[in-house]
Amino acid sequence: MKVLDLQCPHGHRFEGWFASADDFESQLSRKLIACPVCTATEVSRMPSAPRLNLSGATRPRQDLAHSRDAQQAAGEGASEPAAASGGAAEQVREFEAMALRMLREVVGKAENVGDRFAEEARRIHYNEAPARSIRGVTTPEDARALVDEGIDVMALPSVCVPKESLQ
Numbered sequence: 001m002k003v004l005d006l007q008c009p010h011g012h013r014f015e016g017w018f019a020s021a022d023d024f025e026s027q028l029s030r031k032l033i034a035c036p037v038c039t040a041t042e043v044s045r046m047p048s049a050p051r052l053n054l055s056g057a058t059r060p061r062q063d064l065a066h067s068r069d070a071q072q073a074a075g076e077g078a079s080e081p082a083a084a085s086g087g088a089a090e091q092v093r094e095f096e097a098m099a100l101r102m103l104r105e106v107v108g109k110a111e112n113v114g115d116r117f118a119e120e121a122r123r124i125h126y127n128e129a130p131a132r133s134i135r136g137v138t139t140p141e142d143a144r145a146l147v148d149e150g151i152d153v154m155a156l157p158s159v160c161v162p163k164e165s166l167q
Contacts, residue, residue, distance in 0.1 A: 005048035008035035013046065036155045103156060110135040118142040125151045 004024060006016045012035050018024040024045070027033050031041040110133040113120040117136030123129035135156070138146075146153050 005046040006033070006035075006043050007046050008038060008040040008044075009042050010035070010038050010040060012037040012040075016043075106133070106156070107135060109133055112136060118146060121146055121151050121153060122149070125149070 002018045002020060002024070004016045004018060005013065007013045014036050016024065016033060018027070024033075028043060033043045034041050035043065113134045113136040115137060117134065117138045120129065120134055120136070124131055124134070143153055143155070
């Protein structure tokens with residue numbers, strides 16, 4: 001697995017995992033790679049140190065959250081000025097720490113519905129189930145179908161969103 005640093009035209013940076021450089025180029029040309037923040041498909045590869053992920057892969061799935069809490073948490077602190085000292089690297093670390101804290105908060109408050117995410121999100125949207133924050137997994141196709149139905153979902157990084165500190 002090749003892990004590449006990517007960026008959309010709006011400056012959102014994210015990682016992409018691909019079987020090979022050719023696989024990345026193929027998906028890029030077919031506009032299958034989208035920014036997880038704004039869904040832009042005009043993605044460019046950023047300079048990075050090569051890194052390989054050698055763990056096994058499963059069918060493509062996205063961890064998703066459907067909640068007002070997730071949307072509110074994503075907006076909190078976004079307009080605060082960056083720390084004046086420490087330089088750009090320190091600001092990046094502070095931003096990453098803040099983003100991880102917000103993700104932990106969203107994960108901690110949301111009910112995990114697992115593979116039933118798409119079904120449960122629809123039930124909530126159509127008032128067939130109580131309104132609440134949920135999280136779970138679904139395929140990218142089902143996630144797009146939810147968005148097409150007007151159901152707000154947000155992709156979450158599935159690699160590591162622990163509820164507690166790693167250190």
